[in-house]
Amino acid sequence: MSEQTHRPRLNELLTKARNNVIENTRNVTGWDISEYRPEDLQIIDRLLGERFRDAVRREQRRYESAVFGFGTYLGEVLVRRLGGRWHFPTRFQALIGSLSLDPFKGERYFYVLLDDRRVDVFRAARNAIEKTSGIFSLYDFYENCAHSASETGSTLPK
Secondary structure, eight states, rough: OOHHHHHHHHHHHHHHHHHHHHHHHHHHHHOOOOOOHHHHHHHHHHOOOOHHHHHHHSSSHHHHHHHHHHHHHHHHHHHHHOOEEEOOOOHHHHHHHSSSSSSSGGSOOOEEEETTTOOOHHHHHHHHHHHHHSSHHHHHHHHHHHHHHHHTTTOOOO
């Protein structure tokens, strides 16, 4: 797979993961979070309690999917609302991540950039699941990113 085919596949994975989060959130809460508004992260925060954490921990694959899905959704809110951009791993980095026994190794190469600042959205999603939203809120994480972006004079999209 060349770099030219690698990136569209990653975009496809991101889209699928975001759509799963949107659909599952709608099914569970009745709320539509498809506009990627910062306030939508508060709806996700309400889902990320101890019951959710305990349920996804039972199966490693389910846990990994939850981290990837919520991290992808958070990342897209940062991209659309704060002017961030996705940083994709190279083909070699993706290979290293896929061969690792640590399912989260690849996230070191896959993140969002706000100006030149790296934002580890998958680590944030994992923290929100592990610590539950009572301790680690995705909405608060977003607000901190927005505050940092405004301090650096970054132009924020409307």
